[in-house]
Amino acid sequence: MKEVYESKEYVRSRTSYILQASFEYCTSVLVADVFLAKLLTEIGMSDATIGIISSLISVSFLFQLAALRFAQCIRNIKKTVILFDTVSQLFFIAIYFVPFLGLSLIQKTVFVCSCLLIAYLLKYMTSTVFFKWANGFVMPSRRGAFSANKEIVSLIVGMILTFAVGNLVDCLEFQGKLKTSFVIIAMIMLALNLCNFCCLIAMKEPSPAAEEQTVKPREIWENTLGNLHFRNLVILTSLWAAAYYLTMGFMGTFKTSDLMLSVGAVQIINIVGNLSRIGLSKWFGKFSDKTSYANGFCLALALFASAYFFNLFATPQNWWCVVVFTILQCISMAGINQNKGNMCYNYVSEKYIVHAMSIQNCVSGVVGFFASMLGSTILGFVQKNGNELFGLKIYGQQLLSGVSLGIVCIAIVFTKKVVMTQERFIQ
Numbered sequence: 538m539k540e541v542y543e544s545k546e547y548v549r550s551r552t553s554y555i556l557q558a559s560f561e562y563c564t565s566v567l568v569a570d571v572f573l574a575k576l577l578t579e580i581g582m583s584d585a586t587i588g589i590i591s592s593l594i595s596v597s598f599l600f601q602l603a604a605l606r607f608a609q610c611i612r613n614i615k616k617t618v619i620l621f622d623t624v625s626q627l628f629f630i631a632i633y634f635v636p637f638l639g640l641s642l643i644q645k646t647v648f649v650c651s652c653l654l655i656a657y658l659l660k661y662m663t664s665t666v667f668f669k670w671a672n673g674f675v676m677p678s679r680r681g682a683f684s685a686n687k688e689i690v691s692l693i694v695g696m697i698l699t700f701a702v703g704n705l706v707d708c709l710e711f712q713g714k715l716k717t718s719f720v721i722i723a724m725i726m727l728a729l730n731l732c733n734f735c736c737l738i739a740m741k742e743p744s745p746a747a748e749e750q751t752v753k754p755r756e757i758w759e760n761t762l763g764n765l766h767f768r769n770l771v772i773l774t775s776l777w778a779a780a781y782y783l784t785m786g787f788m789g790t791f792k793t794s795d796l797m798l799s800v801g802a803v804q805i806i807n808i809v810g811n812l813s814r815i816g817l818s819k820w821f822g823k824f825s826d827k828t829s830y831a832n833g834f835c836l837a838l839a840l841f842a843s844a845y846f847f848n849l850f851a852t853p854q855n856w857w858c859v860v861v862f863t864i865l866q867c868i869s870m871a872g873i874n875q876n877k878g879n880m881c882y883n884y885v886s887e888k889y890i891v892h893a894m895s896i897q898n899c900v901s902g903v904v905g906f907f908a909s910m911l912g913s914t915i916l917g918f919v920q921k922n923g924n925e926l927f928g929l930k931i932y933g934q935q936l937l938s939g940v941s942l943g944i945v946c947i948a949i950v951f952t953k954k955v956v957m958t959q960e961r962f963i964q
Contacts, residue, residue, distance in 0.1 A: 542675070551683070553736045562694070564726055566695055575793070593654060625658075628653075693815065699807065706718045706801075775905075779904050825876055831876070840865050840869035
């Protein structure tokens with residue numbers, strides 16, 4: 538069995554998967570955080586609206602329910618993934634041309650939302666199928682370490698790119714040419730899409746056993762939501778999603794509008810955070826492989842809680858608190874991203890991994906979207922009152938961080954008392 542994973546085709550496929558993940562990651566950061574916030578602010582959107590749009594990725598996980606049925610209709614996994622993923626990124630690119638369209642603010646808002654939703658629809662229709670296909674080239678006992686290596690490459694490439702693009706945006710904005718930076722970003726994303734396409738082409742075709750077979754709905758139910766262990770996993774990831782999307786979608790405008798940080802400065806802070814994440818990513822992978830994915834996830838949640846604690850004190854005078862927040866949040870995401878999907882392998886039969894991950898992402902995504910809606914309401918209320926609450930000077934993002942901190946603490950207790958006590962199996 539080990540010889541198979543060391544064959545040239547498997548090594549090439551794993552290498553292509555790592556590179557593909559890095560190119561896709563670069564695209565994702567260019568349509569998120571301060572880059573997306575800068576674009577949407579330029580066309581006149583409010584902070585609350587920007588926060589909701591930034592969180593559309595969460596509700597987009599609903600599309601994975603449709604993917605459950607769609608996956609069983611796929612006759613060629615590789616060709617389908619390539620088509621859907623490539624077209625998806627073209628819709629991401631399209632949002633950077635919205636400032637040049639002669640449309641009203643409402644029409645521009647609809648255009649941006651439509652492009653993002655279509656992009657996420659195409660991406661998530663095949664994401665779990667792709668995850669299973671690509672992970673099939675990784676030895677089961679090395680999944681944690683491989684995920685860490687894949688993440689490190691993505692972060693390094695992403696840091697170099699976002700630092701360069703961030704400084705470019707600041708420079709052109711200072712010259713009064715902010716819209717020019719949007720065109721350049723779109724061209725960069727187009728190049729990333731081409732590289733992403735080439736990497737997918739280079740990957741080995743899935744084995745016949747990896748092709749999805751028709752499974753009855755009742756059978757899916759019994760082996761996913763009908764499984765108590767998996768239901769607890771869904772509750773756990775939903776708690777994390779609620780804590781994340783309640784606050785994170787509004788941090789982009791908080792950094793640039795309230796804390797008065799430039800896009801370049803934010804990217805430097807993000808680089809410091811990602812370097813910290815890289816330093817501990819491999820350790821997280823080894824820790825999870827040695828103990829359990831749930832244990833690694835729990836440790837990541839503890840770091841996530843610490844991040845929100847520091848964000849409670851972030852103000853223009855204490856702007857350094859957002860630096861600590863970013864570092865801790867970045868490190869925590871090393872454990873979150875590696876273990877959120879891998880935990881399914883411990884509690885669900887491999888035959889139903891695609892279905893389980895789709896359901897898990899869908900439920901947590903819906904929870905995350907409603908959390909962002911709640912966050913938008915809270916933020917709007919605080920800002921309407923002049924950033925005051927009960928006579929105290931407070932920013933909406935500080936209040937949201939306090940609520941998120943409470944939710945993460947609940948998730949930690951749930952992980953220790955429920956998820957980590959469940960019997961798990963290796964596959």
